[in-house]
Amino acid sequence: MMLFQSFKMALKAIAGNKMRSFLTMLGVIIGVMAVVVLVAIGQGANASVVESIEGMGTNLITANITARRMNPVNMDGLNELAQNPFIEYTAPTANVSGTVKAGNAAYEDGQVMGTTPGYEHIRGWEVAEGRFLTQPDIDNRSFVAVIGAEAATEMYGTTHAVGETFSLSGYTLTVVGVLESNGENASGSNDNQVLIPFSLAQRLAQSTSISSFYVSAVSSEMVEMAQLAVEMFLAEAFEGYTANSWGTQYRVYNQSEMLDTLSETTETLTLMLGGIAAISLLVGGIGIMNIMLVSVSERTREIGIRKAIGASRGNILMQFLIESLVVSMMGGVLGLLISQGAVDFLAPILEMKLEIPVNVAWLAIGFSVFIGVVFGMYPANKASKLKPIDALHYEG
Amino acid sequence: MIEMKDVVKRYTLGGETIYALDHVSLRVRPGEYVAVIGPSGSGKSTLMNIIGCLDQADSGTYILNGKPIKKYRERQLARIRNRQIGFIFQGFNLLPKLSAFENVELPMIYQGIGARKRKKMAKEALERVGLGERMKHRPNQLSGGQQQRCAIARALAVKPSLILADEPTGNLDTRTGREIMQMFKELHEAGNTIVLITHDNKVAQCAERIIRIEDGKLYENQEVPDDDAVPVV
Structure with missing residues (x-):
């Protein structure tokens, strides 16, 4: 009953001084907006990272050999590893430096990589035209290549590029297949890939060892087992080798680990952004306190009158506390509404799926209520403690 | 109704102790219409503050409606002000942002x-003071007399046992002042207990009992030692 009346009084006081109330609210509005929008963007970024990693396949395991001097991993070893029951495919990869030239035009963006047929399955890539690399290509060290869609159009002006030729480090290679475009993802596009037989890449690099390879587990449930198999294989291969200066000779990680690491990073970032934004909410709270203090001294006489006609300390305390609460709560709700608008506006610009997380929305509202109470407490208490006679005789 | 015994209220001003009320004793019976008259600085405002439970005495007893006030806490004093006392002030003291109603x-x-x-x-209260037609008006849309009548309505509405008026005509012209005094007379005739505080002899004459206050001491009727000390305005 009394509470309802206090709300009515608070609304009246706020409506009676619209400009000031709005400016006071602005602090909270901006604070809530900063928190909500930044957290939404942070989570949107996280979601898009997760999505693109998941697009790479969840049963993927990557191994990088970091040992510099001696590398015992070779094709025979890898073929042996492929026999493991938890492992479906293995594919070594080797980046090849050198510029691809179709005719006289160099394709600078082309990324030349040597690999084996298993790579197609591991990455889940599709061949749009022609065929992927085959085992005979590897065995015969054939001068063939499978290229990405963008590579095809850049080099030949068409994706129907099977049978075309290009030169690489003085060798002439024939295009035997064009990949289906898969767009952008976290591992990069396949569109600018130029895939050649791994044996050919080794020849070009004059090396017989394998410095990185991909493995796919038979299913996503078996990823851990497959990873263990890869680690055991590498541990065995490196037995007796001295570690290099930073102690590790190889690194094995699976997609979910990568996902965790990346999510953790973006989540930390989100938290940091939210934290910084929360400071502005705090500043908004101080603004409320400031205005409420001004309001208390402006309304000293009103407080005196109210006390003379029977308002108790509690009544006055409640009145001012509810007033600051209503200001901050309205600021919070308005901030949330504007945030929704801002998020809708920003989503297409940032090319992200943005949405305000429900828990963050509640948190922002809760926090603004908290701020209203905390920063309203001091002025309200000050008002309630005024002695009725002093307040009545106050000339302000 | 009101029973004050040896009430003392002191102030310290510049290291000097001033007795605003110096062992004051006063008795007001229900239904009485009492005027307290005195020059400014005589302690009449202090007396009103204590009677109205806006302030408490340093020593002595004050019994309102049979209950000693000394023992009350802030909250209970607010309750007494709310239910038992109707204040009417010189400056009306209406809340400017609220309508008369x-x-x-x-x-x-x-x-x-x-x-x-x-x-x-x-x-009802507003109709009684003749403001039935102006209930939606804000104080600044009312004349001084209307504002005071509104304040009277506010004091009367809760049916207090005591109406406490502090210079109710102080801010009004003579004619309006007379109207307000007429209203007090009617309230008295209707059975209300009224304590009126004023410095104006003519206003005080409207009451049935006049108490003079000077330098924190009360005098009734011819008890005042020096009649000339009471300024006639």
Whole structure:
């Protein structure tokens, strides 16, 4: 009953001084907006990272050999590893430096990589035209290549590029297949890939060892087992080798680990952004306190009158506390509404799926209520403690 | 009704102790119309503050409606002010942002009276002081006399046992002042207990009993040692 009346009084006081109330609210509005929008963007970024990693396949395991001097991993070893029951495919990869030239035009963006047929399955890539690399290509060290869609159009002006030729480090290679475009993802596009037989890449690099390879587990449930198999294989291969200066000779990680690491990073970032934004909410709270203090001294006489006609300390305390609460709560709700608008506006610009997380929305509202109470407490208490006679005789 | 015994109120001003009320004893019976008259600085405002439970005495006893005030806490004093005392001030002391009706309603809100009953009582009180037509007006849209009548309505609405008026005509012209005094007379005839505080002899003459206050001491009737000390305005 009394509470309802206090709300009515608070609304009246706020409506009676619209400009000031709005400016006071602005602090909270901006604070809530900063928190909500930044957290939404942070989570949107996280979601898009997760999505693109998941697009790479969840049963993927990557191994990088970091040992510099001696590398015992070779094709025979890898073929042996492929026999493991938890492992479906293995594919070594080797980046090849050198510029691809179709005719006289160099394709600078082309990324030349040597690999084996298993790579197609591991990455889940599709061949749009022609065929992927085959085992005979590897065995015969054939001068063939499978290229990405963008590579095809850049080099030949068409994706129907099977049978075309290009030169690489003085060798002439024939295009035997064009990949289906898969767009952008976290591992990069396949569109600018130029895939050649791994044996050919080794020849070009004059090396017989394998410095990185991909493995796919038979299913996503078996990823851990497959990873263990890869680690055991590498541990065995490196037995007796001295570690290099930073102690590790190889690194094995699976997609979910990568996902965790990346999510953790973006989540930390989100938290940091939210934290910084929360400071502005705090500043908004101080603004409320400031205005409420001004309001208390402006309304000293009103407080005196109210006390003379029977308002108790509690009544006055409640009145001012509810007033600051209503200001901050309205600021919070308005901030949330504007945030929704801002998020809708920003989503297409940032090319992200943005949405305000429900828990963050509640948190922002809760926090603004908290701020209203905390920063309203001091002025309200000050008002309630005024002695009725002093307040009545106050000339302000 | 009001029983004061040896009430003392001191102030310290510049290291000097001033007795605003110097062992004051006063008795007001229900239904009485008492005027307290004295020059400014005589302690009459202090007396009113203590009678009105806005302030408490340093020593002595004050019994209002049979209950000693000394023992009360802030909250209970607020309750007494709310239910038993109707204040009427020189400066009207209406809340400027509220309408006449809302001003009258306010003490009843603090009493926790339900909306319907409250509206009825506020309307009655305003009609009684002749402001039935101006309930929606704000204080600044009312004349001084109307504002004071509104304040009277606010004091009356809760049916207090004591009406306490501090210079009710101080801010009004003579004619309006006379109207307000007429209203007090009617309230008295209706059985209300009224304590009127003023420095104006003519205003005081309207009451049935006149008490003079000077330098914190009360004198009744011819007891005043030096009649010339009372300024005649």
